[in-house]
Amino acid sequence: MHPTPLTAGLVRGALDLERTERGLLPHRLPARARAQCSDPQLAMVESQPSGVRLAFRTRATALELDTLPTKRNYVGVPSRPDGIYDLLVDGELTEQAVARGGDTLVVDLATGSTERHRGPAATLSFSGLPDRDKDVEIWLPHNETTELLALRADAPVEPLPDRGRKVWLHHGSSISHGSDATSPTGIWPARAAALAGWELINLGLGGSALLDPFTARAMRDTPADLISVKIGINLVNLDLMRLRAFAPAVHGFLDTIRDGHPDTPLLVVSPILCPIHEDTPGPGAFDPEALGEGRLRFVATGDPAERAAGKLTLTVIREELARVVEQRRADDPHLRLLDGRALYGERDHAELPLPDALHPDAATHRLMGERFAELAFRD
Template sequence: MHSIPLHPELLRGALDVERTAHGVLPHRLPARARAQCADPQLAMVESQPSGVRLALRTRATVVELDTLATKRVYVGAPPRPDGVYDLLVDGRLAGSGRVEGGNTLTIDMTTGGVELRPGPVGTVRFAGLPGTVKDVEIWLPHNETTELVALRADAPVEPVPDRGRAVWLHHGSSISHGSDAASPTTTWPALAAALGGVELINLGLGGSALLDPFTARTLRDTPADLISVKLGINVVNADLMRLRAFGPAVHGFLDTVREGHPDTPLLVVSPILCPIHEDTPGPSAPDFSAMSEGRLRFRAVGDPAETASGKLTLNVIRAELDRIVRERAAEDRNLHYLDGRDLYGEADFGELPLPDDLHPDAAAHRRIGERFAARAFTAGGPFGDGAV
């Protein structure tokens, strides 16, 4: 077996790579952005490598990857399965695996307490690959912080060369991050990217799509051919701002993105249907009565009457995003709007309800990804001329 140095050139979808005591840690926000926010939630989710994959060209029939994962345990909630590593060979799913061991991050949502327990490095092994020259991608778990410790193969490898595909840069909430998706290649952005034939950079940040200026600057400074931003649900979840602040914050966010991408197709997507927050403001909170039954659910704890004083609901946010995009599009012909309920709406909720009242399940991720691809990447869609 050949030991393969873990050069950043082998990684796709990461914006920064940190050298650690164990190996390398992919990040989805650059160091400058991370330094501007001390929020532990943001630090956790940006280091979870949703959309990040090793991309190798090789004749190898066996590939082994040693990793040190950080796995979450929520006190009182059902156990979470280990993260999934998906193997793609020439763009087709050829296997999946999991890595045992790793660090354990125990989170008590009733007290806010967090405990990190160190654990051992584990290995995922893929064997029986064809011995011809091929492109091999190992998609890292979308929901586990993953330090890459060592890479081995039974033949030399090189980075996959540029395939001439358009780069799609997407930012959103935990739904875009992939919460409750079955695997890293079946989050809705990964599914949509595969259908659209584009290279994905996924800046879906669970709980952290909050119109932060450092996120806008990251989008501004990241080379991309197509950009989408899915905004709104986390602002309600966190009860972060009122309508007076929300509109100007969206304008400022889009202004910053446009500084680096003045003519790039830019799609603003409003929240999918989420009944608990359609007309009830945030914040969201865990439903501890459900946790006592071994289920994790969320509830809205705001007062609908407070919308009159500027509190935000999803319906208020959709109307504001629609208005902002329509007004800006008069001078920005490459700016577009998509109502998130076109991706997942009332009929979908009746068929595929949100298991925790906040996040779609694996089947709903597939539906959202297919619908996004059909609306965005086909002829006449906002990205129809940009995907190659």
């Protein structure tokens, strides 16, 4: 096995690559954006490589990848499953693996405190690959911060040549990040991109789709052929702003994107159905009864009467987004609105309820990806 230098040319889907003492750490927000926010939640999720993959051309039949993952566990709740690495050969999923080892971040949901336990690096081995020139992608776990340490192969490895594929840049919440999908190519944006034949840059940031100006600037500065922004659920479940601030913040976010992409198709996506927040404001919280049973489930703690004081619900947000997009379309013919309930709505909830009352499961991710591919890419 021969070592292959880990260079930026082998990594797709990241906006920044940080050289560490041991290797290469992909980031989904640039350093300047990260410096403008001290929120530990954002720091955690932007370093989780949802949509990030190693992509190269090789004749190798065997590969080894050394990584240092960071896994999350919650006090009083069964351990989360290890993150999955998906190996694709010429676009087809051929093998999956997990990294045994790495650091563990233990989170106490009652106090918000965290404790890190150090662990060893992990080595993933892939063998039996076809003995021919081929495109290979290794999709990193969407829910584990992953430091890349070394890549080895039994034949030369080169970055993938430009195939002329168009680039889709997407921003959203934990639902876009991957939530309860079982593997990195199973998250709904990855599924939609694969069906449409587009390159994905996924800025789905769990708990952090908050109309942050630094995220808008990162999107402004990232080349893309289609841009989508899924807005709503985090603003409600964090109880972050009131109605007075919401529409101007949406305008500002879209204005910043348009500074760098004046004519790029831009899709505003309203929230998917989430019954606990349809008409009940946030903040959202962990259900203490479920925690006592070792389960994660979410509840809305606001009062529907508080809508009169400007508190946001998903219903209010959908109405405001429709109004904002309609207003802007007078000067922006490349702007469209997609009602999130076309991806997951009432009928879907009856058949595929949200397991924790907030996040879609693996089957729902597949469904949403298929629908988005049809609704967003068909033109």
